[in-house]
Amino acid sequence: MSKSLVNITINKILNMIKEQKLKPNDKLPTVDELASAFSVGRSTIREALKVLSAQNIIVIKQGAGTFVSEKEGISRDPLGLEYISDDINVIFDMVTLRLIFEPEMASMAAQFATRKDIQDIKYYCEEVEQLIEQGEDYHKADAGFHIAIAKASGNGVIHKITQVIHSSIKKNIFMTDNILCKDTVIFHRRITNCIENGDINGARYAMINHLDAQRQFLIENYKYQLNRRKI
Template sequence: MYDKGILSEKVANIIKEMIINKKLKPGDKLANEIELTSELNVSRSTVREAIKILVSTNVVEVRRGKGTFVSSKPGLSKDPLGVCFMDKKNLLKDLYESRLIIEPGICALAAIRATEENIVQLEASFAEIEKEILSNKDHTETDIQFHNIIAKSSQNPIINRILPIINEGISEGYRETKDISESGDTVLYHHRKILEAIKKGDSELARKCMTDHLRYGMEQIINK
């Protein structure tokens, strides 16, 4: 006989496999509690505990009065890297150091693999960054979106998950960069060069432009 906690974990894993096998997408609704109880031949309390486990790992989300749905970002918790426990003094420097290792390569892949739809999305994101900067608005979320679209443009599902995880984990720290004396013109210059390199399909130029962009940001932090 299974310990109740172990059984709940097992049922949670079964439900996760069901999501994968049925190819459910973010936003798709799961079977209700009664149906899962019948299908898995376990008690309703076990199903409830299993759902709680899946909610805690952000595989599913419960919408009161509507049911249980696959999360918009399955498996991605709010702070997966535990950034909130890190030394805030060095957080931004560590962030840029990590991005310098990862993002130039991602950008190079995006230049080779970006689809027409990806390019349209990047252009729209850049236009929004430009609009926000010229209006003296915080462009942090749009900036993160721009970089996430580049990751998506790599057409690599692992990379497409890695960068959003980093950005999600450090969004609060990333937001602090708005106080760094980096002119809006410089932000737009770097993003425009990255966009142009990807549109040209020039992987090495895209790699260089992203490296230049991140190195500049890192220098601003070090010299702050």
């Protein structure tokens, strides 16, 4: 099988996704349909789909078909943080980075959010709250909440950056578990209400308070860990 033919087919599939404006979770044509459309063999299509799946551009579900990925091409560890051993500093730096732009992102969402955007934000806000109440893992829903706000900002680059950041947070987010769960619910409600009401400054400061609470916890946790290392 020619690598160049596979690469050409990959580009054709990508162009098809763009031209047809397919969204995350939209279904792609079948292997047979793609092979016919691009005048290549089924094995070439399968190889091209395998590459796109590895790049998180599509998701192949056995028995269901091929779909546009929600991750939109973001790799599993896009910032290369997986093998950094200094967990505390990584988390602290991540929260500090988020403090730089997420408050403004929230204020933009309060200004530009559509009805659908607000519905999505409220959905994730409620899902996070329910999962916390049930004592279940809420990190995927929490990421969904912040990514929905990024989308509501109307800035495509902010949306993409937020996806990258939150795909990297999972590595060590467990360190803030339990201690900040109740605060998370309160802050998320405030942020959601401000965005829904078009309160630009309120959304900005609600996000600052939310992330600063995490940052302050990490400062205290960092001191605690340092003290333990000295013993």
